[in-house]
Amino acid sequence: MSEDLQTDVLVIGSGPAGGGVALALATLGVEHMVVTKYSWTANTPRAHITNQRTMEIFRDLGIEDDVLAQATPHDLMGDTVFCTSLAGDEIGRVRTWGTHPAREADYTLASPSSNCDIPQTFLEPIVIGHAASRGSRIRFDTEYVGLVQDADGVTVTVRDRVTGHRYDIRAKYVVGADGGRSMVAADVGLPFEGQMDVAGSMNIVFQADLSHLVEHRPSVLYWVLQPGADIGGIGLGLVRMVRPWNEWLIVWGYDITQPPPEVDDEMAISIVHELVGDDTVPVTIRSTSLWGNNKMYATRYRAGRVFCMGDAVHRHPPSNGLGSNTSIQDAYNLAWKLAYVLRGSAGEALLDSYDAERTPVGKQIVLRANKSIEEFGAIFDALGITGTDDPEVMRRHIAARATNTPEAARQRAQLRAALELKDYEFNAHGVELGQRYTSAAVVPDGTPEPEYTRDAELYYHPTTWPGARLPHVWLGRDGRRVSTHDLAGKGRFCLFTGIAGEQWAEAVPKVADDLGIEVVAYVVGPGREYIDLYEDWARVREVEEDGCVLVRPDAHVAWRSAGRVDDPAAELHRVLSTVLARG
Numbered sequence: 001m002s003e004d005l006q007t008d009v010l011v012i013g014s015g016p017a018g019g020g021v022a023l024a025l026a027t028l029g030v031e032h033m034v035v036t037k038y039s040w041t042a043n044t045p046r047a048h049i050t051n052q053r054t055m056e057i058f059r060d061l062g063i064e065d066d067v068l069a070q071a072t073p074h075d076l077m078g079d080t081v082f083c084t085s086l087a088g089d090e091i092g093r094v095r096t097w098g099t100h101p102a103r104e105a106d107y108t109l110a111s112p113s114s115n116c117d118i119p120q121t122f123l124e125p126i127v128i129g130h131a132a133s134r135g136s137r138i139r140f141d142t143e144y145v146g147l148v149q150d151a152d153g154v155t156v157t158v159r160d161r162v163t164g165h166r167y168d169i170r171a172k173y174v175v176g177a178d179g180g181r182s183m184v185a186a187d188v189g190l191p192f193e194g195q196m197d198v199a200g201s202m203n204i205v206f207q208a209d210l211s212h213l214v215e216h217r218p219s220v221l222y223w224v225l226q227p228g229a230d231i232g233g234i235g236l237g238l239v240r241m242v243r244p245w246n247e248w249l250i251v252w253g254y255d256i257t258q259p260p261p262e263v264d265d266e267m268a269i270s271i272v273h274e275l276v277g278d279d280t281v282p283v284t285i286r287s288t289s290l291w292g293n294n295k296m297y298a299t300r301y302r303a304g305r306v307f308c309m310g311d312a313v314h315r316h317p318p319s320n321g322l323g324s325n326t327s328i329q330d331a332y333n334l335a336w337k338l339a340y341v342l343r344g345s346a347g348e349a350l351l352d353s354y355d356a357e358r359t360p361v362g363k364q365i366v367l368r369a370n371k372s373i374e375e376f377g378a379i380f381d382a383l384g385i386t387g388t389d390d391p392e393v394m395r396r397h398i399a400a401r402a403t404n405t406p407e408a409a410r411q412r413a414q415l416r417a418a419l420e421l422k423d424y425e426f427n428a429h430g431v432e433l434g435q436r437y438t439s440a441a442v443v444p445d446g447t448p449e450p451e452y453t454r455d456a457e458l459y460y461h462p463t464t465w466p467g468a469r470l471p472h473v474w475l476g477r478d479g480r481r482v483s484t485h486d487l488a489g490k491g492r493f494c495l496f497t498g499i500a501g502e503q504w505a506e507a508v509p510k511v512a513d514d515l516g517i518e519v520v521a522y523v524v525g526p527g528r529e530y531i532d533l534y535e536d537w538a539r540v541r542e543v544e545e546d547g548c549v550l551v552r553p554d555a556h557v558a559w560r561s562a563g564r565v566d567d568p569a570a571e572l573h574r575v576l577s578t579v580l581a582r583g
C-alpha cells in the first residue's frame with residue numbers, strides 16, 4: 001500500500017499541545033492532519049488545574065461550556081490541606097487557586113472565565129472531539145518515525161502501529177507536540193538547558209470513597225507529610241482528587257538514584273492506606289506508573305518549518321499546574337500565525353515571533369515549578385524534621401508545635417510563614433495571566449514597561465502595554481455584559497477606541513481591505529453598540545479616549561496609541577504591516 005499524503009500542517013501528538021493546536025487550526029479553517037502514537041487520548045488523569053488564561057482560550061474556541069460541564073468547579077478546588085494523613089493530624093490549610101476571599105476579587109476582576117479542575121482524561125476527548133468535528137484529520141495508532149526538511153516543506157515518515165506499514169506525509173509546516181520525550185525536538189536539534197529526571201515520582205490512580213475525610217475541606221490537593229515524603233516526588237506526598245470524592249491519584253516519590261520500584265497492587269494499596277491513614281477503606285487500584293521530574297527547557301522552539309510546543313520544549317514537575325495550560329497557550333500563540341502565513345496575509349517571519357514570545361514563558365514555568373518543590377523544604381524546616389526519616393522523631397516534632405513553649409511558638413510562626421510561601425505555587429496569578437510578549441509581532445508605543453506594584457508572580461497587573469494580554473473588563477451590549485475578551489479573538493484583529501477616537505474606527509475598514517485581513521473596530525461609549533458599563537475600560541485602557549488599543553487574534557495587545565494622530569489609516573497600516581511581517 002502506498003499513499004501520497006499532503007497537508008498544510010502536520011501535528012505530531014494529540015495531548016494538550018497537539019490537541020490544542022488542532023482545535024485552533026480547525027477553528028481557523030486551516031487544513032491540517034494529526035498523527036498520534038496511541039489508540040486514543042490520555043489514559044491517566046495527569047493535568048487537571050486549568051487556569052483562567054486557558055479557559056479564556058477555550059472560551060474563544062467555543063468549548064468553555066463543555067469543559068465546565070465536566071470539570072470540578074472553582075469553589076470546590078481550594079481548601080488545600082497539609083496533614084500527616086487524611087485521617088490524621090491537620091498541620092495547616094492554604095486557600096488556593098484564588099479561593100481566598102482576599103484573592104477571589106483579583107481572579108474575578110481579571111478574567112471572564114473561572115479556573116476549574118478537569119483531569120486530562122476528560123479534557124483531551126473534548127478538545128480532540130471538537131477538533132475532529134471541525135475538520136481535523138486525526139490518525140491514531142500512528143507513530144512519528146523521522147523527518148526531512150527542504151526549502152518547500154517537510155517530509156515526515158510515520159508508522160501505522162496496527163499494520164506496521166510506514167509511509168510519508170508531506171507538510172508545509174510541522175508541529176512537534178510529542179511530549180516530554182520528544183523525538184521531533186531531538187531530530188531537529190532544538191537546544192535545551194537543564195536536566196531531565198532530577199527526581200522520581202510514581203502515580204497511583206485509585207477508586208475509594210473518601211468523602212468522610214474531605215467533604216468538609218473540599219480541595220483538589222491534600223498534601224501528606226510522612227516518612228519518605230521528601231524523597232523524590234514533588235515536595236510531599238500528594239492525594240489528588242480526580243472526581244469528587246471517590247476517584248483519586250496519589251503522587252509519591254522514590255529515589256531516582258536507585259533501581260525503580262516495582263509498584264504492584266499490594267504496594268500501591270499500602271501507600272494509599274498510609275496516606276489516607278485508614279487501612280479499612282476499600283481501595284481499587286486503577287493504574288500505577290513511574291515518571292521523572294524534569295528541569296529542562298528549550299531555548300529555541302523553531303527549526304525551519306518545524307515548531308515544537310508543550311512538554312516537548314518545557315519539561316517540569318506538575319507543581320503550579322502549568323504544564324497542560326502552557327501547552328495549550330503555546331498552541332494558541334502559534335495557530336493564528338500559521339493561519340495568516342498560509343493564507344498569504346502575513347510574511348513568513350511572523351512565525352519567528354512564536355519562538356520569541358513563548359521561549360521566555362517556557363523557561364519561567366520550568367524554573368517556577370521546580371522552585372515550588374524546593375519551597376516545601378520550609379515546612380520541613382519549620383517542623384524541625386528536615387533530614388529525618390524516623391517516624392517517631394517526625395511524630396514527636398510535629399506534635400511539639402502544640403505545646404506551650406517559646407520553641408513551639410517559634411515553630412508555629414515559622415510554619416505559618418512556610419505555608420504562606422506556598423502561595424507561589426497555589427496562588428501565582430501573575431505567572432498564570434501576566435505574560436507580556438516582546439517580539440517583532442508587537443509594535444512598541446515608546447512607553448517603558450509598566451512597573452509591578454505588587455509581587456509579579458502572585459498578582460496579575462492589567463495593562464494595555466504592547467505585548468501584554470488584553471485586560472478583561474465587562475462592557476455592555478443591549479444591557480448585557482460582554483467581556484473585552486469576547487470581542488477579541490476569533491482569528492481577527494480588533495481595535496478599541498472611545499467616541500472621541502471614532503476616526504480610528506472609521507479608518508479600520510479601508511486598512512483591513514488593503515491588507516486583506518479582518519479587523520473589527522469597537523467604539524466604546526454611551527449611545528454606541530458597546531458601552532463602558534462600569535467605566536472599567538476607561539480605568540484600564542491607559543490611553544486617552546481618542547487613543548486606541550489594537551489587539552491581535554490571540555488577545556495580546558499589538559500596539560496602542562495614546563491619542564489622536566493626523567492620519568490614523570496610515571498609522572494602522574504601518575503597524576499591522578509590521579506585526580504581520582509584510583515587509
Ligand code: FDA
Pocket residue numbers: 012013014015016017018019035036037038046047048049050120142143144145177178179180183203251291309310311312317318320321322323324325326327
Ligand atoms: P503529552 O505528553 O500530554 O502528549 C504527547 C502526545 O504525543 C501524546 O498524544 C502522545 O501519544 C504523542 N506522541 C508521543 N510520541 C509520539 C510519536 N513518536 N509519534 C506520534 N505521537 C507521539 N499540567 C497542568 O497544566 N495542570 C496540572 O494540574 C497538571 N498536573 C499534572 C499532574 C501530574 C501527576 C502530571 C504527571 C502532570 C501534570 N501536568 C499538569 C502536566 C501535563 O500533564 C503536561 O504538561 C501535558 O500533558 C503536556 O502536554 P503535551 O501535549 O505537550 O504532551
